[in-house]
Amino acid sequence: MKEWLPAIHAHKKNFTLRKGDTIFREGDPVNGIFFLYSGKVKVHKHWADGKELIVRFAREGDIVGHRGIGTELVYPVTATALEPAAVCFFEIDFFNASLKVNHDLLYELMQFYAKELMESEKSMRNLAHMSVKGRLANALLVLKSKFGLDEEGFIAFPLSKQDMSSYIGATYETTFRMMNELINEHIISVSAKYITILQEEKLRQLIRED
Amino acid sequence: MKEWLPAIHAHKKNFTLRKGDTIFREGDPVNGIFFLYSGKVKVHKHWADGKELIVRFAREGDIVGHRGIGTELVYPVTATALEPAAVCFFEIDFFNASLKVNHDLLYELMQFYAKELMESEKSMRNLAHMSVKGRLANALLVLKSKFGLDEEGFIAFPLSKQDMSSYIGATYETTFRMMNELINEHIISVSAKYITILQEEKLRQLIRED
DNA sequence: CGGTGTATTGAACAATTTCAAGGAAAGTGG
DNA sequence: CCACTTTCCTTGAAATTGTTCAATACACCG
Numbered sequence: 495m496k497e498w499l500p501a502i503h504a505h506k507k508n509f510t511l512r513k514g515d516t517i518f519r520e521g522d523p524v525n526g527i528f529f530l531y532s533g534k535v536k537v538h539k540h541w542a543d544g545k546e547l548i549v550r551f552a553r554e555g556d557i558v559g560h561r562g563i564g565t566e567l568v569y570p571v572t573a574t575a576l577e578p579a580a581v582c583f584f585e586i587d588f589f590n591a592s593l594k595v596n597h598d599l600l601y602e603l604m605q606f607y608a609k610e611l612m613e614s615e616k617s618m619r620n621l622a623h624m625s626v627k628g629r630l631a632n633a634l635l636v637l638k639s640k641f642g643l644d645e646e647g648f649i650a651f652p653l654s655k656q657d658m659s660s661y662i663g664a665t666y667e668t669t670f671r672m673m674n675e676l677i678n679e680h681i682i683s684v685s686a687k688y689i690t691i692l693q694e695e696k697l698r699q700l701i702r703e704d
Numbered sequence: 705m706k707e708w709l710p711a712i713h714a715h716k717k718n719f720t721l722r723k724g725d726t727i728f729r730e731g732d733p734v735n736g737i738f739f740l741y742s743g744k745v746k747v748h749k750h751w752a753d754g755k756e757l758i759v760r761f762a763r764e765g766d767i768v769g770h771r772g773i774g775t776e777l778v779y780p781v782t783a784t785a786l787e788p789a790a791v792c793f794f795e796i797d798f799f800n801a802s803l804k805v806n807h808d809l810l811y812e813l814m815q816f817y818a819k820e821l822m823e824s825e826k827s828m829r830n831l832a833h834m835s836v837k838g839r840l841a842n843a844l845l846v847l848k849s850k851f852g853l854d855e856e857g858f859i860a861f862p863l864s865k866q867d868m869s870s871y872i873g874a875t876y877e878t879t880f881r882m883m884n885e886l887i888n889e890h891i892i893s894v895s896a897k898y899i900t901i902l903q904e905e906k907l908r909q910l911i912r913e914d
Numbered sequence: 915c916g917g918t919g920t921a922t923t924g925a926a927c928a929a930t931t932t933c934a935a936g937g938a939a940a941g942t943g944g
Numbered sequence: 945c946c947a948c949t950t951t952c953c954t955t956g957a958a959a960t961t962g963t964t965c966a967a968t969a970c971a972c973c974g
Contacts, residue, residue: 563818618824
């Protein structure tokens with residue numbers, strides 16, 4: 495999704511965001527699409543009592559707000575900065591016009607959607623059939639493979655337990671307890687928001703499907 | 705997704721399916737894409753002990769197997785006929801070539817994916833935050849709005865309780881019990897696979913989000 | 915008519931959420 | 945920089961929801 499980004503570079507409008515800032519909110523009219531230059535963003539859906547489910551994380555180079563493309567009039571999700579971030583914004587009309595003209599862009603976007611759909615349906619199955627501990631194990635592996643490790647061996651996407659619980663679709667308390675189990679079993683170690691995977695194989699065992 | 709179907713009509717290969725036949729299986733190498741001429745199909749993901757989650761239903765005019773498009777080498781889902789069906793098959797190479805050439809087709813496919821993704825993420829949130837009863841209520845409303853009612857006022861997509869439970873992501877027994885509650889509360893009435901919604905408003909109350 | 919699959923129900927069990935309550939950390943405004 | 949507010953963290957116990965197991969009934973099919 496990064497190759498053609500420079501091609502439409504000239505039409506960008508830049509914004510900077512502070513931690514906790516909202517890029518767009520579920521239900522807002524769709525007015526454009528965003529690219530992340532720097533920072534980390536969560537994309538989430540809301541539910542009663544401030545409950546939420548994080549459906550995706552984005553970092554530099556990623557696209558946000560694409561769920562508004564097509565026939566949708568309002569964003570079906572909210573996007574919130576997890577740390578200071580810089581985004582560039584494209585008017586929806588401009589972006590749609592680009593899609594009409596730029597076949598490669600459209601093809602990439604289609605493939606991107608296809609991949610997101612697969613991930614999403616996998617997550618659906620996980621939510622339906624996996625225990626919280628299994629979903630946590632899976633989330634850790636996904637975060638590692640998607641964002642890698644930093645210099646110190648931590649998963650390079652630090653998350654509050656709050657956000658972790660929203661990501662795996664469980665309550666804060668349950669997530670906390672399951673995390674403790676993993677720590678006591680020496681499968682992971684945790685220092686504030688920073689997580690180290692000690693025994694990847696044991697995590698994999700927790701998500702065996704059959 | 706139906707408008708451009710005739711355009712590539714000449715390249716089709718037809719197949720007929722009996723109830724229970726599998727069109728393709730999760731893990732099979734992707735060899736093509738299917739269009740449903742008639743019949744109903746479920747698209748599902750498997751899990752241990754023969755558990756499954758139905759991620760989508762398709763009927764005549766719908767596309768099946770599109771999840772294999774792009775970089776994927778194997779289907780991430782299984783497609784099974786719920787009743788006798790007729791499909792037409794397109795080689796993946798031919799379909800990909802069409803996408804490269806036919807901009808409108810590609811655009812429609814992209815929009816289709818975008819819509820599917822939104823639905824999928826909505827389902828994710830429902831699985832994470834709604835009770836089984838709420839998910840059942842939601843499923844009934846979705847099935848009604850998607851497939852309509854037949855002449856007798858039944859939801860025009862008869863489902864075994866087995867499939868219903870796989871669709872809402874709960875066990876057979878729980879689904880059964882929740883269905884009984886809805887019946888006892890005179891919200892729905894059921895005759896074998898055929899369901900009538902008696903009080904749509906009460907179903908909506910069960911899925912209030914906030 | 916027996917068999918296979920679906921329907922039905924109860925009871926025990928397990929997983930997860932909810933509630934409650936205290937402590938730590940972190941950001942905010944004076 | 946400090947007091948204050950808020951948010952996040954931590955833990956236990958109780959309540960709830962949903963699953964699993966088990967056993968029986970029913971229905972259709974060859």
